[in-house]
Amino acid sequence: MYIGRFAPSPTGPLHVGSLVAAVASFLDARRHQGLWYVRMEDVDCLREVPGAADAILRALTVYGLQWDGSVLYQSQRLDAYAEALAQLQQRGLAYACGCSRREIAAQARQGAEGLIYPGWCRHGVKAGKLGRAIRVRTEDAPVHFRDRLQGEVVQCVSHEVGDFVLRRADGLFAYQLAVVVDDAYQGITHVVRGLDLLYNTPRQLYLQALLGYATPQYLHHPLVLGNDGRKLSKQHRAPALCLEQPVPQLCQALGFLGYRLPREAADMNPPTLLAWALTQADPLRSD
Incomplete structure (x- = not known):
């Protein structure tokens, strides 16, 4: 249906x-x-x-x-988003990030839809930093789908977007996680x-x-x-x-x-x- x-x-x-x-x-x-x-x-x-x-x-x-x-x-629906996020964290698929917007803006590459996060906190938050945001680990593999009007779309998320935010530094859940859940x-x-x-x-x-x-x-x-x-x-x-x-x-x-x-x-x-x-x-x- x-x-x-x-x-x-x-x-x-x-x-x-x-x-x-x-x-x-x-x-x-x-x-x-x-x-x-x-x-x-x-x-x-x-x-x-x-x-x-x-x-x-x-x-x-x-x-x-x-x-x-x-x-x-x-x-x-905040409990549902928290549950999905906890599942990803428990499986090692999401991690805490302590990078500020200013730090990312100073060194990150510009992508089609904004700055591409370089993955600095993938192996742990830097010394002296507090992990406030939560990001998902992306893989270096293309994602394909066929749009009913636009046709075939291919994007390598890790290369074109980077590890994107699931929960923001201010504690609010990100659009990408909420819409999927x-x-x-x-x-x-x-x-x-x-x-x-x-x-x-x-x-x-x-x-x-x-x-x-x-x-x-x-x-x-x-x-x-x-x-x-x-x-x-x-x-x-x-x-x-x-x-x-x-x-x-x-x-x-x-x-x-x-x-x-x-x-x-x-x-x-x-x-x-x-x-x-x-x-x-x-x-x-x-x-």
Whole structure:
């Protein structure tokens, strides 16, 4: 059975870019007669904006994106992340790191998605240092997967990313660990999300293999860009979705995904418009 999910971070209201991600995953789930869950990725409490989670759920409802079951909140799942991390540590697959960001920035190589950690603490924290962060040991072997839209993706995590963080120095669990544990817990079979997360996927596959979890199928769709050519995001102050008149922005999201809207689209309500989209061929040509 198909089980998909939409997993926003409550760092602000939804915008057109996040609406595209929600609509793409929702339609893919419904097209496969599957379940569509909503997960609130609020594990990073330092970035959470008060009231944003409720605002996100209200927007999804207004836009006709009704989820199945209860909303999962990562902030209520800390014990599960701690258990997975302890398992990796007991097996020697994760280790404490005492390196500061400044030290890493001064000497580490730059990779496609940031600095590549050189593995200085792999054999123990340096004298005089306190091991605060926890990193996973990566292997010098390529990780392969076939994205349903982007095709074959190959990444050697150890060479292109390095031993990445599972628990931060401030004690918060990292996104990579939380998302893998939660996908397994919810039985997620298909992940549909934006292209900006494509190169996170090999890290997640690597952790799935270490923890003995099943691997979902992935589809990474194109991103909505602003006038400056950057991804629309809360960080760059993308305008919030309009809740009083949702149809124009829902039409915009469907058009971005490749749907050729009917003339009467402007007169439809969101559930009717989404139901119409399900009668059309999938413009993403997903499997």
